[in-house]
Amino acid sequence: MGSTKFILGMRDQFFNELYKLFQEDPQAVFITADNGAPTLDQFARDFPDRFFNVGIAEQQLIGMACGMAFEGKKVYVYAIAPFVSLRCYEQVKLDVCAMNLPIVLIGVGAGYAYDIMGPSHHTVEDVSIMRALPNLKIYSMADGRSAGELAALVHHDRSPQYIRFDRAGLPEVYAERGIDIGEGLTQLRSGSDLCIVTSGVMVHQALTAADLLHQSAGLNVGVIDVFRLKPLNGEALKKHLHNVARVVTLEEHLLAGGLGSLVAEWMIDEDLRMPTMRIGQDDRFVFDYGGRKAIWEKYGLDVGAVVARIAGWMRGESGKVVKVPRLEAHGVPQGTAY
Incomplete structure (x- = not known):
């Protein structure tokens, strides 16, 4: 009986590529709002002074990120997509975008990815509200290959950025074709x-x-x-x-x-x-x-x-x-x- 092929999710492929960039860039910082991932454990293990978990406190997540960004850090913040977009929207608007800081907002669970969790976890309005914010770039990836390719681009971009990832491991669209992320x-x-x-x-x-x-x-x-x-x-x-x-x-x-x-x-x-x-x-x-x-x-x-x-x-x-x-x-x- 054949086994189902395991597909590494886009979040995890992105994190694996981001880890390589963290090895090269001592100014890179990662902050999570009580969200983990197997591929995130390597950041906590190898960069303990640049990895922080603020718990379920998304407004604090953004405030802390902005303070570090003002000190010259490249900051990544991570939470479930509706929480990193809607729950802390005022902080993202005024502290991240109005100040035009180099902060990357990573949200997992785009659309109905957290299907059975209901409207609190559905993310079907984030594009509407986030694209209204000046200075903010928005990415929505279709597979792990494209998500992995995205890591270097966002790392070297000093703009505020929001990435919406699916929760599931999706079949590869770009496995056998090139992609120009730019x-x-x-x-x-x-x-x-x-x-x-x-x-x-x-x-x-x-x-x-x-x-x-x-x-x-x-x-x-x-x-x-x-x-x-x-x-x-x-x-x-x-x-x-x-x-x-x-x-x-x-x-x-x-x-x-x-x-x-x-x-x-x-x-x-x-x-x-x-x-x-x-x-x-x-x-x-x-x-x-x-x-x-x-x-x-x-x-x-x-x-x-x-x-x-x-x-x-x-x-x-x-x-x-x-x-x-x-x-x-x-x-x-x-x-x-x-």
């Missing part, structure tokens, strides 16, 4: 009928949906992974969308202020008149149990619903959420999730 986005697949612009875990959903749309409807569908949400590389995005008929944005995030809003705002500013549909979480809190897959299926974020909405929209229908009963015929179970 570019901010990658065209994973080209397509002239439609392009799905996406980020994070939804990159995997988008690639599967593109395959199914080609198999079932003959559509030539492109996929773009926007891993740097702010600042958006508009020049590169415009190049990849050249000669594309339609655009779909796909995100595991509230539609208000997320990736879809970001792309729509950019298109308006650039006077790009292109049919566009946003797919994401509508205006609600989610209290449902059953796991991430169940949440996606109920609220139209699973592969089947995404394919159905896009296919209907291409046929001139409304794009409302509908179910596709026979996705299994294409080799993908209804509600595929990672």
